Amino acid sequence: MDxxxxxxxxxxxxxxxxxxxxxxxAARINVEQxxxxxxxxxxxxxxxxxxxxxxxxx
Amino acid sequence: MSExxxxxxxxxTSVRYGSFRDFFQEQRPRVTFTVVMSGATLAEAEDAxxxxxxxxxxxxxxxxxxxxxxxxxxxxxxxxxxxRLVREGTRLSAAGARGDWPAMxxxxxxxxxxxxxxxxxxxxxxxxxxxMALTVDGYDSAAIAEMTGQPAATVRSxxxxxxxxxxxxxDLNELxxxxxxxxxxxxxxxxxx
Numbered sequence: 001m002d003x004x005x006x007x008x009x010x011x012x013x014x015x016x017x018x019x020x021x022x023x024x025x026a027a028r029i030n031v032e033q034x035x036x037x038x039x040x041x042x043x044x045x046x047x048x049x050x051x052x053x054x055x056x057x058x
Numbered sequence: 059m060s061e062x063x064x065x066x067x068x069x070x071t072s073v074r075y076g077s078f079r080d081f082f083q084e085q086r087p088r089v090t091f092t093v094v095m096s097g098a099t100l101a102e103a104e105d106a107x108x109x110x111x112x113x114x115x116x117x118x119x120x121x122x123x124x125x126x127x128x129x130x131x132x133x134x135x136x137x138x139x140x141x142r143l144v145r146e147g148t149r150l151s152a153a154g155a156r157g158d159w160p161a162m163x164x165x166x167x168x169x170x171x172x173x174x175x176x177x178x179x180x181x182x183x184x185x186x187x188x189x190m191a192l193t194v195d196g197y198d199s200a201a202i203a204e205m206t207g208q209p210a211a212t213v214r215s216x217x218x219x220x221x222x223x224x225x226x227x228x229d230l231n232e233l234x235x236x237x238x239x240x241x242x243x244x245x246x247x248x249x250x251x
Contacts, residue, residue, distance in 0.1 A: 001230065001245070003222075003225060005245065006225040007222075007225045008248070009225075009228065009230075009241055009245070010221060010224045010225050010228060011221070012241075012244060013171075013175045013178075013237075013241075014175065014179075014190070015194065016172075016175075017171070017172045017175040017176065018095075018195075020169060020171075020172050021091050021094070022088060022091055025090055028087075029083075029086055029087060031083045031086075034082075034086070034108075035079060035082055038082075038108070038111055038115060039115070041112060042112055042115060044116075
């Protein structure tokens, strides 16, 4: 395999790894729980927090 | 955030996300992985990503490019913490620097192939890893230059060296069996086009 082909393999491997890892990480995150902890840490009441566009956080 | 005004990364503005919750759900895993790709363990990356999310929650609606900003904060947090460990003489074993990915949580199952690629990436110097991580994340050289404060030419040089180094260190015979077969299929498909 020549250098150009190996570079293409490297790019493909990186993209493949990213897709695989993101799937695992996304499945691992409990959004509601982590958001609740985050709001608690910074002392923000999510029910009263208003998004920049004026929408209430869900 | 005047220092990010020149960043034009797709449609990446806070308007796109609507709410911080949407932003958090989409970007939290991505920021975590970018920090992992730049050399952090999963635990380090999650701490860094959470610090970034905290700061952005407090500034939500006032940041023009929150995803780029999150990566900057998270990477700086990781480097700061890693430098602190080094200063304190904490020994980071090879396993500690990367190999605890699957062990950090039983709910995260990175396959053997991903482990191999991350270890390969971890063999690069920090600057090259960072540029590679942000490139895989979808940022171009101009955006990475803005984010890291480096000249664009330096970013391009680091990226070029990173790809060459990875290609040089890639030994197809050392790839896990499953990955080797995938690479063979992929190269065969490409050559037959």
